[in-house]
Amino acid sequence: MPRDVREWLPPEHLCWKVLDIVELLDLSAFENSYRDDGRGGAAYPPASLIALLLYCYSKGIRSSRRIEQACWDDVGCRIITANRRVDHATVARFVRRHRAALNSLFVQVLALCGRRGLVDLSAVAVDGSPMDANASRDANQRLQRLEETASQCEKEIHALMEDAADHALSVEADGSTAQGDGEDACDNWPRLSRLCDRLTRSRLAKDRLHERAMPSPTEIRIKVEAAERMVARAEKRLAAETEAHQEKLRRYELRVREDRAAGRRGANGRPPVPMERKTSSCASERDW
Structure with missing residues (x-):
């Protein structure tokens, strides 16, 4: 891999765009809060920390400890911080110290987007009053x-x-x-x-x-096919039941003839009901 970290990512990567945007912002509110008399420890450049925050926030990283971890794992963070590991306490103190200045950056970014035609800066006033619309609750009727x-x-x-x-x-x-x-x-x-x-x-x-x-033609066709399959199964089952009953009647008649030939009368029990009489009796009970 290249020895220079800046060569690890292509020019169209997000971190380069964030760095370009930060260069266009007015950061005087951040820079004026630091001492320039040579006393105290060296501080990180505000532009570097602001670019780090914007880059991490755009990727959904909000925690200062996760930002510190990203300085190890994320190549974009390493490019922004010049391959340095920023402590999570430094990030937290920077956000707490410059909260008002960070809020003012929103207006600058919005104005920059407006100049490039990315947003519409026309005034929109909404007071929360309920208004009738096509998708309102009153417009949906049974x-x-x-x-x-x-x-x-x-x-x-x-x-x-x-x-x-x-x-x-x-x-x-x-x-x-x-x-x-x-x-x-x-x-x-x-x-x-x-x-x-x-x-x-x-x-x-x-x-x-x-x-x-109303059902669609496809639904009607599916229901008709299902009904035809049910009728076919019912007819097949009826034919099987009829054949089994006829076989039962034939076996009973055979036993009756054998018993009569052997001289045994009335030893076969109650005879089975024929299919015709059974069907007519069920129909009469249903009508009753």
Whole structure:
């Protein structure tokens, strides 16, 4: 393998994209919080830790201890940290110390995505108010509710048409068309249009429910084939039962002839019932 860790991953890998994005961000809020008088221990560059956090967060790694382990196992983390192992305590302290600055990075990333056309920055306001929609709970109706809705619409449409007819008759009887009466009559037409549209949609929904309840041609064919197989098995079983019963009757008649030839009368017990009489007796009991 190449001795340089940077040659282990292709240029299109995620870690290179994260490093490029971090270079475009304003990190002055992080850098200004460190001392520049030469006192204290050396600190990790904020850009390196920010790139490490963004890279690990994008891969679903949130724990500081798992981030420390990724610095050993993940080649992308080793490239970002220059092949150094970052302790989990360092990661936790960095997140706790720069929490407000890390939150401000979201706005910078959002603006960067907006400049590249990756997101739409138009304002969207949602206050949690319930609104009617096609997928709302009230829009999902059963067959009984649809029938009630259609019946109610028909009644209201009939009432509006009766009112319109009465208004026309009153205008003809008075022989005048007052402007106020005309406006009152025309006010019902938008409501009539909404009722007709609601009635049409209710009927269409009822038809769709009926169509959905009806079995498909494939289901009908499968059920017919299953019924034909059941009838064939029943006929085969009936033929076998009939043949066995006929054989039983033949054996009984043979025993009767042998007993009579030997002089033994009435020693064969109760004779079996013929198939014809057995079928007629079962039918009569069912009718009763």
